Amino acid sequence: MIENKIQKILDKFNRDKTRLMDILLHIQSEIGYIPQTLIQPIADGIDLSAADVLQTISFYHFFTLKPRGKYTIYLNNSIVAYMMGREKVAKVFEEECGCKFGEVTEDGLIGLFDTACIGMSDQEPAALINGKVFTNITTFRAREIIRDMKQGRKVEEMFATTFGDGKNASPLIRTIVRNRMKRTGPVLNMSYKAGNTLLKQVAQMTPKEVINEVKLSHLRGRGGAGFPTGLKWEFCRRASGEKKFVFCNADEGEPGTFKDRVILTEKPEMLFEGMTIAGYAIGAKEGILYLRYEYMYLKKYLEDVLDRLRKNNQLGPNTANIKGFDFDIRIQFGAGAYVCGEESALIESSEGKRGEPRNRPPFPVEKGYLDYPTVVNNVETLCSVVRIIQNGGDWYRSLGTEESTGTKVLSVSGDCRYAGIYELEWGFTVSDILEMAGAENTLAVQVGGPSGALIGPDDFNRTLCYSDLATGGSFIIFNESRDILRDVVMNFTEFFIDESCGSCVPCRNIPTLLKHKLEKILQGHGTEKDITDIKEWGNMMQINRCGLGHTAANPVLTSLKNFRHLYEDKIQKTVEFDSGIDLAEAVAESCEFVDRIPKF
Amino acid sequence: MSKPIIATTSLAGCFGCHMSFLDIDDRLLDLIELVEFNKSPINDIKNFTNVCDIGLIEGGCCNTENIHILKEFRKNCKILISFGECAIMGGLPAMRNDVPVRECLEEAYLSGPSTVNEERILPNDEELPMILNRVYPCHEVVKMDYHLPGCPPNADLIWDVLHALILDVNIELPYEVIKYD
Structure with missing residues (x-):
């Protein structure tokens, strides 16, 4: 039965190995996951090795070899989602389902998974549920959604609000996503x-x-x-x-x-x-x-x-x-x-x-x-x-500035009254945009997303253009209630750790090392040496192959450049070296296993 | 003027770096003209009897004894060198770092295919060092002054480094000597 379906899908794409993405997407939408037993038949059908098929599957976040539930909830874990209350929502999902994120309920009904930014930063917390987008999820909505799932309702029947503006409401889309132009x-x-x-x-x-x-x-x-x-x-x-x-x-x-x-x-x-x-x-x-x-x-x-x-x-x-x-x-x-x-x-x-x-x-x-x-x-x-x-x-x-012509569409989100899409001529300053977006008590702005720069008030008079603050469009605003290191820099660094393809050594390793350094500093074990290490190691990212690799240390490096005092306030001034290792904690698990009381 | 003093040790390593050290061959004779050895497996001196100028550390730290010895070395040596891959990055022993220590112990002492332990005895004598949650590279435990890469570091590199440190001369480190890929 499944065999037949697979053969049909392979035929649909002329058994062309370069269409493996489409083949896998079709199989997954048909079965809900890609059973391990199908890897060999797929490989045989398109003249690849099983390892080739497996490495493509394992690379992508949404491909899975194990069932992820009849209903699969991918809750966004990007920075803005956290700022808008993701943690509470996630907790309710876990309580109602009786399982943790990364797991599926015992009956196989609901799977809870994290996912990186799904492009809804102006309406967070948001989740993808069986491919449909749910925005502005509250704890109350989370409870409702799980209840609906337990009653076996269709996903599109779970929207509790009217469809979004513009074409979002058109019969072929029918989503609650809003444009916010x-x-x-x-x-x-x-x-x-x-x-x-x-x-x-x-x-x-x-x-x-x-x-x-x-x-x-x-x-x-x-x-x-x-x-x-x-x-x-x-x-x-x-x-x-x-x-x-x-x-x-x-x-x-x-x-x-x-x-x-x-x-x-x-x-x-x-x-x-x-x-x-x-x-x-x-x-x-x-x-x-x-x-x-x-x-x-x-x-x-x-x-x-x-x-x-x-x-x-x-x-x-x-x-x-x-x-x-x-x-x-x-x-x-x-x-x-x-x-x-x-x-x-x-x-x-x-x-x-x-x-x-x-x-x-x-x-x-x-x-x-x-x-x-x-x-x-x-x-x-x-x-x-x-x-x-x-x-x-x-x-x-005639639009924009001399060397940055035309307009740029910005995605503005975070701590501001009017999150959404702004099409502006190049040459506006950061302050202009903050004012337009109704942002108050702004502590920092992330221009160009995690791969861009985190800037503070001293830089708010800088202009958006290729020669000053270049950007692909992401503009995230943080107000004074945010903890830049603990919340922002840590979230972005974890993002890059997850998203590295693993090809170049610095990109594969350094973001993890930087995260450890950051944790050490946040726990009060940091020293001046940790700051110099961060800087020196971060600069090594330039030998990576691609733009992602070049910029993956930027959250740490630009925050260190523009918010150095946040780091310096947390380090020990009189200590030259601190391992940050808690020996009692380090031996706890092994001692417990062998039934031994740790003594030092 | 008294000779500079060298101490060496192997923590969570395989003694391969020490073997490579011996591979400086006849230059060993030159070396003992230049230096004196203190605590080291080479002469079997167990405890520091003098403040040392150079400490060579092979291996990272996988248990509390490793940490203790490494700290002793830091206290007693003016210059401390991470000597080989395991000291620098944890090396092969650090491959367990992604596995919970509980699972490692279970496989080693209870469930491993070659394990026979019907009475399910686990090593918990107080005399034994306690196992750490992961293997730590030396520079995460104490301040290290230099890193000497290689698995093991090439004998010529070891000689050149010691020679340069002892005689206080510059060292040439061509790319080929420190590139391992």
Whole structure:
């Protein structure tokens, strides 16, 4: 029975090993988990070894070899969730279920699991329950949810509130997630008419003209790295290859970021139009939207949009009536891995492998997906392109600052009255944004998520732009009631420990060592040497292969730079060395086991 | 002027680093011209009888005796060197660090496939050192001054380091000597 199902799924993907992610996602949605006994048949079916299949499964957070319950609750454990009361909610879930996080109830009904930021930082605490998003969970709601589960209700019947604003309520989404668009600009502006730019303008342009217009705009990558988009496209256009690919990076895993979720909900046509324009510019026929697993609730809706675009000649054979331009887009889902937001890891993942970043060069523009030249752009970048073609590069350059042109969509969350999405021209100061968001008594702001910088009031007059505070969009506000080291830095460091792919030694080890140092300092055993160690070891992260590895020590390093007094207040000034080891505690377990009273 | 004094010990190690030390071969003869040995397995002196200039520590700390000895060394040596991988990082013994100590003891003394212990006797004599929850590298227990990498450290490296310390000259450490990957 199961065997047949597996064979059908394998056939659906032409027994293509590069589609292993899709195969596993299908099997898991069919059975609820991936039974160990199926690994060999899957491997045989797509000409891989069992170890290859297993290593892909084991890499991703949402793939599991063991059942995780008829109802699986993935409760977000990102910083903002904790700030908004996650701990209490988690406790109620545990009490009501009679099991701990990481476990499944004895009857197999409910599984409780942690998960990293699910892109709902403006409506925490939030959880994914069987793929559906639950936001603003209170202890009362947690009790209700478990009660409903014990009564066997369907997950979609458990929403106790109306559907969210905008398209969130549309029949193909039907989620309680809210957009919270606080300020719109060119990307989020409602005046957009789907397809106009592609059909009327791009169809009259040569690919070179398209690239030139983008270059003229000085648009830079909006995922965080800020590489000039026009240049990337030009490199890819010039690279030789039988085929070329356009990828949209919608992995949005940086804690505190949720702007792509809103764009995907409200402006998917614009994003797909941007991908199509990119495809035309570089000479690609296939576009792939790499969408994070957490946004699976948008799948039907996005597929419906793609179908509509195909019908309107905005995709498919002779797209936009451009002869020979047969462009189409498919959605590739991830399965829970922050590192897949790194472009070469994203490509590896799309090829069915572990999401480990590649060595560069060669860069993806030369050798990317299936070794063909590939452009990977962020959701927001591709949307901006549509506006640039529509209104011209000169117009776009008139927005923002001289070297950071255009706008940036920020995801604002944390201690403020108006959390949500803000589209702003580059050049606003941190204070401006704090004021807009209604933040008071602000102690610190995390700009650019955990991989960015933690800054204090002395830096609030700094501006958001590539030459000062560059950001992929995450903007988390902490007020004076927060304990920066214990709550913020520790949470972020644990995040990086979980999300390292394990390939480079410093990234695999140093964040754990830094966590130990931090614990030691927090317990009052720290010395000056611990602070110098943190600094020296943290700097070693630069020899890691990818951007994640380079920045994984940033929570500790930037807090040490901008909040040094917090560390210094906690260390012992007169002691040169403190091991921090409590000998009685260290021998307690072994002595108990051998029935011996410890004596020193 | 009296000769510099060296002490050595092996904690949770395999004595491999000491074997590598002996691999300096005929330079041992040069070494004993230059230094005097105090507490060390090489001469079997059990207790410190003098303040030492250099202490070489092989192995990390897996029990209370290791910690005691390491602290003694810190007290009695001016310069303390983590000598080999186990001293620096815990090495092979630290592979147990991810397993609860209870499970390690159970497998070793009760349930292991090669264990015969029908009376289920567990080592709990007061004379025995107590087992720590994990294996600690030396620098987490006391302040260490230098780290000498390798499993074991290459004999030439050991010689060069001691030679440089004793004669107070600069040492060349080419990449190949300290790269282990």
